[in-house]
Amino acid sequence: MIADILKLQDPSGEAWLFLVLFGVVVGGPLVVQKLKIPGIIGLFFGGLLIGPHGLGFIGAGNETVFALGRLGLLYLMFVAGLELDLDLVKRHRRSVVIFSLLSFSLPMTAGTIAGLALDFEVAAAILLGALLASHTLIVYPTLKAFRVGNDPAVATGVGATVITDTMSLVLLAVVVGSTQGNASGLEIVAQTGLGLAIVAVFCFLGLPRLARLFLARFGASRTNRYVFALVALLAAATLAQVVGIEDIIGAFFAGLALNRLVPNEGDLMHRIDFFGSAVFVPVFMVSVGLVLDPSVMLRAETLEMAGVFVLACLGGKALAVVLTRPLLGFSWPQVAVLFSLTAAQAAATLAVADVGRNNGLFGNTVFNAVLGLILVSLVVASTVASVFGKQVPVPETPAAASHPGRRVLLVTSPECSVRSAVVGLATRLAASDGGVVVPVILVADGESVPPKHEVERLEQQLGRSGIDLPSIVLVDRDPARAVRHAVESSDASSVLVDDAGDRWTPDLAGPGDDPGVPVLVVGARTEGASGRFRGAVVVESAGVRPSPYLDAVSLRLAGRRARDGAGAELVVTLL
């Protein structure tokens, strides 16, 4: 009766489509997490529920969800490149290189052999190997919660992701290239190599320069910074597609290229992460779930394939981590956490499987079997990480002397003015350790707190150099004590003071006020060196007390310690 009066209709249109989609994005992970299953699995099964093989709310030919899912996949690969800790690769390069080769080649070989044994053609078998050789750092947050993020084994696993995933994607490019057109083997290698080189040059040489130029002109706005990251991702993906390489490789390279400019602790990274984890990536996962077909998943052939994939993948990864004991001297708990880090298959695996499916190399049976592998690997990896993460001794926090750029406090006066040369110095110091700059406005007791618009002006100035964290205003009678408290509360690794007027230097160097991190004062000798600073950086000890940080800071800031004649000399005094 009421239905007749209201002329009720079946729900339809875009609002209904997105309601269903985001209903799954919100509800899927919540439901499965209650069962102690990783949330990503809830997104897959949510997609299955609303898809053509479930309730049919979203049809097989729906182009909107497909397009959003593709964007989500690109975003996923971009964030994967962006989040990787390149500093860890640098610091543990020997173990990272050795383990990367093991962690890539053993599952790769096992996967290829498994594929051939399952009667796959060579290209599909190699693609399966590439798929199993990659890994996703799903359990890294769990290990960080155990405070073992800096353990050498964990650092090795994190660092190895850069190399294994890059090699997997290179293989993907070659395999897909071999299935398109009638080119000879040599032509395919040449085409793929040239394509990869073009994308790499654009990403690693062009994008960082473009980013700096853009930030300098338009970086004051947070929105602009975010949209630039999005444009960079899409430009790299488009270029990759134009030169015949899979677009996800362009997205991954773009993430790696902007890695140093977008520190993990920064505001821009948080924004990128937020939109990724709230919208784009879950929609991709749900779009994958739309392809799931229970009638295929539960067939004996699919289960057989999934079983072989699990054996090849986890067996290859297990062998690789066990070999780190004699080669790298890791303990058994370290071996176990390394296994948990590299066994988890998600982002790169899914990306490669998706590309293989879209290019007709993999059928629905293989794709569903890969999803079975992802499910098993996530459960195994999460369980191993939870059990063995607590057995790894918590390493000592890295000394500020060895990583002064991890979190740099940039201290300015209540006038909110800071010389651009000093800002450049702060960003250079932070970039050397993949860290962030935290602006601090120091106000002595009795001085007036800067008005809001002055603070915003300072933040806009800093934004143009890529510094995007909000400013902290500190009011204290004793500047040295204020700085010490700020170091403790924000877990800073160094302090950089713009002190053109010698206002604080004596106070900061006062007895008993050592904040335990390097304090760098950029002094008055640089008066007049306004504008762009292009000259040499000279780091010297003030002689107030012997500085244990001189070498570490000098190496990061100076590069060249002599005047190069290109501009003004900037003298940094270490207290």
Place this chain on the structure above:
Amino acid sequence: LAAVLALAACSGADAAHNRAAGVFTPVKPGVLTVVTAEIPEAGFWEGTAAAPTGGFESRLAASLARHFGLAQVAVVTVPFADLVSGQLGGADIALSQLTPTAARRKVLHFSEPYLHASPAVLVHSGNRIDNMSAARAARWAVRRQSTLEAYLSGTVRPDHPVVATDTRAESIDALVAGRVDAVLLDLPVATAVASASSGRLVVSGQFPTEDDLAAAMAVHASRSNKDAVDSAVRALVADGTVRRLAHRWLGLSVEGRSSDEVPLIHTPS
């Protein structure tokens, strides 16, 4: 890695016996038997069943056969009404501008779609129907009992009675004779008819739907065959074969499976 790269590059694109993509086993060894409703069918099937000379679906069949490593394509015809009730005349697959629907899924297995097929408006070249009010004011012809007839009556809801015809050709004749202002056809069909009309007919708009054209198989076809056809269709879309065929035989520019060349007619949600 170098060895694997070399192996991958040299492996070529022979997907004939790739279990990863599904193995296709034809009814008749070495032959892909294809069924369609009618030959010739403008843009889709040219020539005769015994000697097809071209057309989008004819060439698509040849590409599929090549993908499966089959040397020959045999073509049979079965009336459209029989096709959509699951009678494939003993063929491996049907390629007959079929749109998957819930009713048809009960009697046929559909492959991955190979072309997007939104309902499109075919008019005389001087006419324009590119918005909903013009569409409602127009006199329409449409093939009886097709998904398009249901769309016309359910979504467009014209002011004038719709002329329902038994065949597509009768609808087009009604348009040419001026008895109606427009014919509703699947977009690839409409562009093929417009291309063949020497400029007398044009496609003036398309309605936003999720309809597609797909190959169909008998419900008793093996899962492996379905998997193989799905993978082959995806491969032909990815490597640009579908795009080239659509452009050559239908005069349709597609990106992936869809065309945004023809303006969209927005419908009330």
